Every structure is written in C-alpha cells, then in structure tokens.
Amino acid sequence: xxxxxxxxxxxxxRRLHAFRGAAAVLRWDSVVMMPRGSADVRGEQxxxxxxxxxxxxxxxxxxxxxxxxxxxSQGLEDWQLANLREMRRQRDHAIATPTSLVSRxxxxxxxxxxxxxxxxxxxxxxxxxxxxxxxxxxxxDKAALLGNALGLAPYDALVDEYSPGLxxxxxxxxxxxxxxxxxxxxxxxxxxxxxxxxxxxxxRFPASKQRALAVEVMKAIxxxxxxxxLDESEQPFTEGVAGDIRVTTRFDAADPFQGLLGALHxxxxxxxxLGLPQAWRDQPVGRNRGMALEESQSLLLEMIVVRSxxxxxxxxxxxxxxxxxSGPEWEAENVYRHLTRVRRSLIRVEADELTYPVHVxxxxxxEKKFLLGELRVTDLPDAWNSGMEQxxxxxxxxxxxxxxxxVHWAIGSFGYFPAYGLGALIAAQLWEKLRLDREGLDAExxxxxxxxxxxxxxxxxxxxxxKPTVQQLVRLxxxxxxSAAPALRYLEAKYLEx
Amino acid sequence: xxxxxxxxxxxxxRRLHAFRGAAAVLRWDSVVMMPRGSADVRGEQxxxxxxxxxxxxxxxxxxxxxxxxxxxSQGLEDWQLANLREMRRQRDHAIATPTSLVSRxxxxxxxxxxxxxxxxxxxxxxxxxxxxxxxxxxxxDKAALLGNALGLAPYDALVDEYSPGLxxxxxxxxxxxxxxxxxxxxxxxxxxxxxxxxxxxxxRFPASKQRALAVEVMKAIxxxxxxxxLDESEQPFTEGVAGDIRVTTRFDAADPFQGLLGALHxxxxxxxxLGLPQAWRDQPVGRNRGMALEESQSLLLEMIVVRSxxxxxxxxxxxxxxxxxSGPEWEAENVYRHLTRVRRSLIRVEADELTYPVHVxxxxxxEKKFLLGELRVTDLPDAWNSGMEQxxxxxxxxxxxxxxxxVHWAIGSFGYFPAYGLGALIAAQLWEKLRLDREGLDAExxxxxxxxxxxxxxxxxxxxxxKPTVQQLVRLxxxxxxSAAPALRYLEAKYLEx
Numbered sequence: 001x002x003x004x005x006x007x008x009x010x011x012x013x014r015r016l017h018a019f020r021g022a023a024a025v026l027r028w029d030s031v032v033m034m035p036r037g038s039a040d041v042r043g044e045q046x047x048x049x050x051x052x053x054x055x056x057x058x059x060x061x062x063x064x065x066x067x068x069x070x071x072x073s074q075g076l077e078d079w080q081l082a083n084l085r086e087m088r089r090q091r092d093h094a095i096a097t098p099t100s101l102v103s104r105x106x107x108x109x110x111x112x113x114x115x116x117x118x119x120x121x122x123x124x125x126x127x128x129x130x131x132x133x134x135x136x137x138x139x140x141d142k143a144a145l146l147g148n149a150l151g152l153a154p155y156d157a158l159v160d161e162y163s164p165g166l167x168x169x170x171x172x173x174x175x176x177x178x179x180x181x182x183x184x185x186x187x188x189x190x191x192x193x194x195x196x197x198x199x200x201x202x203x204r205f206p207a208s209k210q211r212a213l214a215v216e217v218m219k220a221i222x223x224x225x226x227x228x229x230l231d232e233s234e235q236p237f238t239e240g241v242a243g244d245i246r247v248t249t250r251f252d253a254a255d256p257f258q259g260l261l262g263a264l265h266x267x268x269x270x271x272x273x274l275g276l277p278q279a280w281r282d283q284p285v286g287r288n289r290g291m292a293l294e295e296s297q298s299l300l301l302e303m304i305v306v307r308s309x310x311x312x313x314x315x316x317x318x319x320x321x322x323x324x325x326s327g328p329e330w331e332a333e334n335v336y337r338h339l340t341r342v343r344r345s346l347i348r349v350e351a352d353e354l355t356y357p358v359h360v361x362x363x364x365x366x367e368k369k370f371l372l373g374e375l376r377v378t379d380l381p382d383a384w385n386s387g388m389e390q391x392x393x394x395x396x397x398x399x400x401x402x403x404x405x406x407v408h409w410a411i412g413s414f415g416y417f418p419a420y421g422l423g424a425l426i427a428a429q430l431w432e433k434l435r436l437d438r439e440g441l442d443a444e445x446x447x448x449x450x451x452x453x454x455x456x457x458x459x460x461x462x463x464x465x466x467k468p469t470v471q472q473l474v475r476l477x478x479x480x481x482x483s484a485a486p487a488l489r490y491l492e493a494k495y496l497e498x
Numbered sequence: 499x500x501x502x503x504x505x506x507x508x509x510x511x512r513r514l515h516a517f518r519g520a521a522a523v524l525r526w527d528s529v530v531m532m533p534r535g536s537a538d539v540r541g542e543q544x545x546x547x548x549x550x551x552x553x554x555x556x557x558x559x560x561x562x563x564x565x566x567x568x569x570x571s572q573g574l575e576d577w578q579l580a581n582l583r584e585m586r587r588q589r590d591h592a593i594a595t596p597t598s599l600v601s602r603x604x605x606x607x608x609x610x611x612x613x614x615x616x617x618x619x620x621x622x623x624x625x626x627x628x629x630x631x632x633x634x635x636x637x638x639d640k641a642a643l644l645g646n647a648l649g650l651a652p653y654d655a656l657v658d659e660y661s662p663g664l665x666x667x668x669x670x671x672x673x674x675x676x677x678x679x680x681x682x683x684x685x686x687x688x689x690x691x692x693x694x695x696x697x698x699x700x701x702r703f704p705a706s707k708q709r710a711l712a713v714e715v716m717k718a719i720x721x722x723x724x725x726x727x728l729d730e731s732e733q734p735f736t737e738g739v740a741g742d743i744r745v746t747t748r749f750d751a752a753d754p755f756q757g758l759l760g761a762l763h764x765x766x767x768x769x770x771x772l773g774l775p776q777a778w779r780d781q782p783v784g785r786n787r788g789m790a791l792e793e794s795q796s797l798l799l800e801m802i803v804v805r806s807x808x809x810x811x812x813x814x815x816x817x818x819x820x821x822x823x824s825g826p827e828w829e830a831e832n833v834y835r836h837l838t839r840v841r842r843s844l845i846r847v848e849a850d851e852l853t854y855p856v857h858v859x860x861x862x863x864x865e866k867k868f869l870l871g872e873l874r875v876t877d878l879p880d881a882w883n884s885g886m887e888q889x890x891x892x893x894x895x896x897x898x899x900x901x902x903x904x905v906h907w908a909i910g911s912f913g914y915f916p917a918y919g920l921g922a923l924i925a926a927q928l929w930e931k932l933r934l935d936r937e938g939l940d941a942e943x944x945x946x947x948x949x950x951x952x953x954x955x956x957x958x959x960x961x962x963x964x965k966p967t968v969q970q971l972v973r974l975x976x977x978x979x980x981s982a983a984p985a986l987r988y989l990e991a992k993y994l995e996x
Contacts, residue, residue, distance in 0.1 A: 018546035021539060022520055025527060033531065037724035038742035041519060044780070048516030052550065226535035244536035282542070 005068035028239040057094035086284035096149035116410035158415030177484035189495035198337035199329040207251035213322035236262035238269040268301035275462025295423025310446040360421040428487035503566035526737040555592035584782035594647035614908035656913030675982035687993035696835035697827040705749035711820035734760035736767040766799035773960025793921025808944040858919040926985035
C-alpha cells in the first residue's frame with residue numbers, strides 16, 4: 001500500500017527533526033567544545049542545515065501534501081490531527097517570510113550582535129544604535145508579512161513563534177493584574193525581610209565540588225545522565241533533543257548556589273524534554289508547547305521548588321557533604337532566607353523571583369512600541385531608564401546596566417520576552433494545583449523524593465506535547481483558565497509570611 | 499551575470515562539504531562526548547545527513563551541470579578542471595550503487611559489527627561468520643556495479659574509493675618487492691637487536707601528565723589548538739574538517755609512550771588537513787588525496803620522525819619535565835631502542851614499523867580472494883593462521899588474536915587495507931627526498947624545530963590537495979615514480995645499522 005499523504009508528511013518531518021537535532025548538537029558544541037578559531041566553519045555548517053530545514057518546510061511538495069492530508073483527514077486520530085495542525089503552523093511560519101528577507105535579517109543580526117558585544121565593552125550605545133535600527137526595520141517587515149499570513153497583528157505574529165496561540169490582548173490582561181500588585185508587594189516584602197536579616201554566606205567553593213553537588217541533586221530529580229550531560233559555559237543553557245539532552249551551568253567559586261541554581265533551572269527544561277510523548281518524539285506534535293511552557297518548567301523547579309523550605313531541608317546535608325558547609329550561616333532557615341532575598345536590582349538575569357516579572361514587562365512594553373513605530377531606537381535609553389525608575393524605583397547609571405544588558409533585540413528575538421513572564425504565571429498555577437493533588441508533596445521534597453512531583457508534571461504537562469494550545473493545556477492541568485491570580489497568591493504567601 | 503554551470507557545481511559541493519563537516523563533528527561527538535544511551539537518536543541524525551549527501555551527488559541536476567561544465571570547459575583553469583574531475587569521480591561513485599543496495603549494506607554491516615563485537619568477547623568465530631558472509635555477498639555485488647561504472651575490475655573499484663587511481667596491478671608489484679625482502683630483514687633486525695638489548699621502561703604515568711607532554715609536543719609540531727582539540731577515546735582517531743580538526747588518543751598509565759605515539763600519528767593526519775589548499779577547502783579538489791596519502795602523513799610523523807634518534811634527543815628533557823623520567827632506562831639511546839624494537843607479533847595495531855606491512859599484505863591477499871570468490875568465509879580462520887605462519891613464522895592460537903582482530907570487513911571496508919601499506923611506502927619515499935632537500939633536518943628535529951619539515955610537506959604534498967593523482971603527486975614531490983625501493987633502503991639503514 002502506498003504511503004498516504006499524512007504518512008508522507010510524517011516522513012518529511014522526521015527528516016526535519018533529524019536535521020534540527022544535528023544542528024542542536026552543533027550549537028551545543030560551538031559553545032562548550034569548539035576551538036575558538038573554528039567559528040567560520042561552524043557557521044557554514046549551521047547555515048547549510050538551517051537552509052535545508054527551511055527548504056523542507058517551504059517545499060511545494062509539503063504544501064500539496066498538507067492540503068491532501070487535510071482533505072482526507074476523516075480517518076485520522078486526535079494526535080494525528082493535532083500533528084497536522086502543528087505541521088501547518090510550521091509551514092505557515094516558514095513560507096510567510098521570503099528567503100531574501102530571512103537572509104538580510106541573518107546578516108543584519110550577525111552585525112548587530114557583534115556591535116552589541118562591542119558596545120557592552122565600550123559603553124557607547126550610539127555605536128550600536130544604527131545596527132539595532134536596521135534590525136528593527138527588518139523585523140517590522142517580517143512581522144507585517146507574518147501577521148498577514150497568519151491573520152494576526154504584526155507583534156502578535158512574532159509572539160506566536162515563541163508562545164503559540166497567545167496574543168497581546170491576553171498577555172496585556174495577565175501582565176496588568178501583575179503590574180497592579182507587584183510594586184507594593186515588592187516594597188512590603190523588602191520591609192518584611194529587613195525585619196528578618198540573614199547571615200551572609202561567604203567562602204571559596206571549588207567548581208569540582210559544586211559540580212559533584214549539582215550532579216547528586218540532578219540524579220535525585222531524575223535527570224537521565226545516560227541520555228544527557230552537564231557541562232559548563234558562560235551562560236547556562238539547554239540544548240539537544242529528547243534522547244540526548246545537554247545542560248550547562250556556570251560555577252562561581254565565590255558563590256555556592258549560582259551554579260546549582262543554573263543547573264537546576266536547565267534541569268527543569270530537560271525534564272520537560274524527557275517527558276514529551278515518546279511515540280511522537282520526531283513529529284511537530286511531540287515537541288514542547290513553546291517557550292512560555294518551557295520557562296514554566298524551569299521556573300517551577302528553580303524558583304518554586306528549589307527556593308522552598310522543604311527543598312532546603314533536603315539540600316542542607318548535601319551542602320555539608322560536598323562543600324563542607326558548617327556554621328550558623330548554613331542553618332536551613334538562613335539558607336532559605338538567602339535564596340529568597342528580594343532586592344531592587346538593575347539586571348534581569350540576576351533578579352529575584354518577585355522583581356523578575358517587572359524586568360520582563362518593561363521589555364514587553366518597549367518592544368511592542370518598537371513594532372508599532374511608537375519608539376525610536378535613539379530614544380531607547382531614556383525610555384528604558386525612565387521605565388525602570390517608574391516601575392522599580394531605581395535608575396540605571398549607564399546603558400550597560402540598562403538597555404544593553406540583553407542580547408535578544410540585537411539578534412532579532414522580538415516577541416520572546418513575554419514568555420519569561422507567562423512562564424512564571426503558568427508555573428505558579430500548575431504548582432497550586434499540584435499541591436492540591438499531592439498532599440504529601442512538601443514531605444517528599446524534604447526527603448529528596450521528586451518522583452511524585454515529576455510524575456504529575458509528566459501526566460499533566462509533558463506528555464501532552466504540543467497537542468493542546470497553551471491555554472487548553474493550562475485548563476486541562478488545573479481546571480482553570482490561565483490567570484495571574486495563582487502567581488499573586490503564591491508570591492504573597494511566600495514573601496509576606498507573618 | 500547568471501552563475502555558470504561550473505559555478506553552480508561549486509555551490510552544490512559547498513553544501514555537500516558543509517553537511518559532511520556537520521556529520522564529522524557528530525561522529526566525533528558520538529565517540530568522545532555523547533551519552534551512551536543516545537546512540538539511536540544520533541543514528542537517525544547521521545543517516546539523514548548521509549542520505550542528503552547521497553541525494554546531492556546523485557541528483558540529475560548535478561549530472562546535467564557536470565555535462566554542461568565539461569562541454570564549456572575551455573575557459574576553466576587547471577584547478578577548476580581538476581575540481582571538475584573530482585566532482586565527477588564523487589558522482590560516479592555515488593550513482594553506481596543503487597539506494598536499495600546501499601541500504602541493505604548499511605543494515606548488514608550494522609548487524610555484522612554487532613556480532614563481530616560479540617564474537618570478540620565469546621571467541622566464537624562461527625557466530626560471526628554468517629553475518630560476514632552476508633556482507634561479503636553484498637560487497638561483491640557493489641564491487642561489480644562500481645567496477646562496471648568506473649571501467650575497473652571489481653576489487654580495483656573498491657580500492658579506488660580509498661586510494662584513487664591505484665590498481666591491483668600496481669599494488670601487487672609494490673607489495674611483491676616488499677614481500678621479497680621483508681622476511682629476511684625481520685630476522686636480521688631481530689638478531690641485530692638481540693645483540694643490543696635495552697633496559698625495560700616501567701612505572702606509573704598519570705594520564706594528565708602524559709596529556710601535558712603530548713600537548714607540548716603537538717604545539718611544537720604546529721598542531722593548531724585554536725582550530726583543533728586533543729581528547730581521549732578507546733581507539734585514537736582524527737575527525738572533523740580543515741579549520742576544526744579533532745584528534746584523540748588513549749593514555750595507558752603503565753606505558754609512557756602509547757598515548758603520545760597515538761596522538762602524534764593523528765597529528766600527522768591533522769597537519770595534512772591543515773596544509774590543504776585554503777582557497778579550495780570546501781571543494782572536492784581541496785580534499786586530501788585519499789587514504790594512502792593520509793596514512794603516509796601519519797606514518798611519516800609517528801614511525802619515521804618520532805622513532806628517530808634526533809627526535810628522542812628533543813623528547814628526552816620533556817620526558818623528565820612531564821613524567822619525572824630519570825635513571826639509565828631513560829637515556830636517549832635506551833629510549834630509541836625501546837621505540838624501534840622489532841617483534842614478531844599477532845596484532846596489527848600493535849606491530850612495529852618493520853613487521854607492520856606483513857600484517858597488511860596478508861589482509862590484502864585475503865580480501866582479494868574474497869572478492870574473486872576464491873576464499874569462503876568459513877575457511878577464513880585457516881587461511882589467516884596459515885598466512886601468518888608462512889609470512890611471519892607465528893600462528894594465532896585463536897580467532898580473537900587472528901581474523902577477528904580488525905573491524906574493517908565487518909563494516910564493509912574492503913579495499914582499505916592496502917592504503918596502510920602504500921602509506922608506509924610513500925612516507926619513506928617522501929622522507930628520502932626531504933632529507934636530500936633539507937640538509938640540517940636532523941639538527942632541526944633534535945632542537946624541536948619542525949617548521950622546515952612541515953613547510954616541505956605543505957609545499958610538496960598538502961597544498962596540492964586532490965589536484966594530482968597519487969602517482970603524479972609522488973613523482974612531483976620526489977622526481978621518481980612510486981616504488982618500494984626507498985622504503986627498503988630506509989628500513990635496512992635503520993634496522994640493520996652496524
């Protein structure tokens with residue numbers, strides 16, 4: 001029997017999956033293993049793979065097969081129908097932007113990233129601005145084309161790449177609820193914590209010992225070291241595919257927690273990949289449900305589980321075992337206070353759980369204005385600094401600690417930032433339900449037993465792959481529509497404890 | 499101006515080069531970095547890349563362009579004409595074997611390799627034999643098709659894949675000269691060395707210190723650590739592309755030389771890649787001139803340069819610096835005798851310079867017989883053991899130290915073995931000319947100065963890429979046709995010194 005159009009599509013997307021997996025390993029290698037001088041050679045390899053992926057998705061053959069499979073979809077099962085929808089989504093994104101624009105954007109972002117790095121060194125935003133200008137210009141063209149093709153407003157079309165199905169209207173509503181409460185919550189938390197000071201934790205903690213600690217915790221959590229690796233890099237990241245997942249972190253000898261928290265944030269991503277539906281692992285419907293869901297899994301582990309009293313109780317003897325930690329500053333309550341300290345700070349990636357969404361919402365507002373033409377690149381530093389002052393009460397003294405701190409815009413990633421904030425909301429909403437469903441959860445975590453926690457996440461989140469939309473997934477898992485209320489309840493309970 | 503057919507071909511082969519480079523990094527990663535459980539995922543990625551490479555070469559478009567470029571070749575320069583010839587050669591090899599046979603061969607060799615590993619553990623050749631039988635059967639089919647397409651005898655067509663342009667007639671002649679002299683030479687060398695015994699070198703040499711030694715020597719030789727890496731693996735190998743070259747070796751704490759020799763053998767390969775013509779690096783004509791030339795470069799460094807008195811003079815203080823070597827067994831003359839000791843032994847990869855070609859010639863004769871149908875798989879153990887007894891005077895006591903020692907046939911690599919022997923001949927012939935051209939060479943090597951040596955190799959060998967044939971290259975470099983005479987002169991002088 002000849003293969004049906006649907007079966008032929010599965011074969012095409014299997015190839016796509018293999019090429020993307022190859023590219024993922026090459027990207028990991030570029031950062032972790034590759035000799036510095038080989039970037040040009042690697043660039044050619046990655047460009048060839050990306051071009052091939054784009055060629056598969058935009059081939060007339062795939063579009064024809066999509067139409068024929070759609071017309072004969074009555075025999076398909078739920079998963080297959082969802083797979084067909086996700087295939088179409090990927091195709092739509094691929095063909096909406098002409099190759100010439102993709103190529104101009106690739107060149108402009110490569111230039112802009114280089115000048116961004118340079119400007120971070122020199123502190124001269126003005127040298128970077130013309131290159132950002134060019135990127136913004138091209139991204140606006142792309143957003144218009146993508147919006148046309150998808151029937152979305154231009155900025156929403158960009159968001160759709162990272163957080164499928166979520167629109168500005170919805171995100172605005174969610175973020176507004178957060179923004180209404182956060183400023184006072186931050187103030188109240190800082191006041192409450194000032195009344196309960198903690199002893200600073202200082203010392204020298206060799207990377208090799210921190211690594212052994214991280215590996216032991218990751219093993220307890222269930223990270224599959226027979227199908228994954230932990231390495232070191234300047235910025236922590238997760239790369240690879242389900243079945244070969246590689247996380248990195250950075251160990252700082254002066255800070256016993258930064259490397260561990262980085263590794264566990266990434267382990268949250270890795271556990272998501274591990275729990276994706278095995279039967280669909282090389283198909284679009286078997287992928288993660290976008291970056292908001294990804295961030296929900298990393299934040300749930302790093303921010304909610306790890307920065308909790310039960311987890312610190314589990315961690316305490318391991319700190320002694322691996323780092324020789326002893327003395328009053330290593331008492332469980334002091335470690336907990338250290339890990340949950342709230343500060344008004346300028347740098348997003350160093351921000352605590354409570355102020356982090358503020359950083360994200362500022363970027364979200366600014367990038368929307370860029371897309372609408374309401375903000376000019378030359379006016380960005382002022383808009384950024386005023387925004388920080390207004391939202392968090394602190395003002396950057398220069399652009400390096402202001403609008404030059406993130407690489408996202410330089411590399412053309414507009415529409416990504418909201419995923420960080422949405423991820424925090426989703427994490428809190430899942431967590432609230434998880435605690436209702438599993439009464440003994442705190443006691444399990446305190447004993448270093450994470451099987452129940454991840455079984456719940458596997459059943460309710462991971463194993464659904466990309467079958468439901470984000471909103472459907474949250475509703476299925478929690479019986480409630482996505483909202484900011486659980487996050488606010490969680491933050492108030494945690495940071496305003498009596 | 500639209501691209502000419504020739505220019506379009508360059509573009510196609512540039513893509514091919516990028517995919518092959520990506521596959522090379524993935525193969526390196528499989529052995530050196532990949533988690534053990536991820537082999538299935540990696541297999542899919544490599545299969546997708548190999549299929550794509552085959553698709554590029556066998557596309558009707560490429561054949562059409564080759565015809566058109568050939569018809570309009572009057573404006574092309576020498577390098578471009580040679581490139582066109584190499585493109586055609588790759589295309590011819592790719593289209594000669596139908597995809598169905600390629601796929602059956604891939605499956606049969608995967609099975610055979612698994613059972614080969616198993617048989618090495620159990621010692622039961624009979625369990626492996628049916629799988630080797632299947633591979634031999636398919637390889638004979640492939641050789642017949644390839645021979646038809648290339649106008650060569652079946653076995654010659656297989657040799658052509660690895661050592662282009664060399665035929666059985668020529669190899670037979672070269673090997674016959676060797677085989678005539680080697681048996682007595684081995685006996686005389688062993689007798690001569692018995693009269694000059696050396697002190698055994700024993701001790702514990704931590705891998706980290708051996709590594710530091712290897713890195714220092716590799717740096718002196720010119721290995722580009724900004725565009726290459728040294729790692730460890732069970733079997734030493736070189737992988738990657740010019741511009742990102744990765745070598746491995748294996749350090750044995752009980753043996754201070756094995757890891758260093760492995761690393762330097764591979765450094766010989768890496769230096770060849772490094773010296774290939776930069777302007778043609780992503781084109782067929784810019785690749786190495788086959789495996790015989792590759793082996794000539796690794797053997798020239800490992801066997802001729804490194805196992806010499808001047809090199810030992812350079813190495814002596816480094817052994818003291820890194821391994822704390824002191825005492826009479828570490829005297830230069832004793833180390834030299836240790837490194838040049840001749841033994842009748844059963845395992846090819848552990849053989850010395852003098853007996854090594856004997857191992858190769860046995861395999862060459864046996865695989866020719868397989869291809870002609872003159873040897874049956876069930877008769878291999880007897881044929882092997884008798885061959886060893888007749889050629890080297892020792893007889894394997896079991897198949898693990900006999901015909902199960904090499905993986906080549908299990909994975910379908912028939913026609914490769916002669917490259918090892920040809921490489922040794924070419925190395926000696928290049929070396930003879932090199933010493934004539936550079937009078938002070940010994941003194942340079944004794945001082946750890948390798949610039950002159952590799953400049954000569956770069957100019958006379960590496961920078962020619964695949965422009966000349968093997969025979970042309972040897973003649974250009976040495977003013978003489980390829981012959982066994984220089985190797986015999988070199989071996990006699992070295993192993994029968996008064």
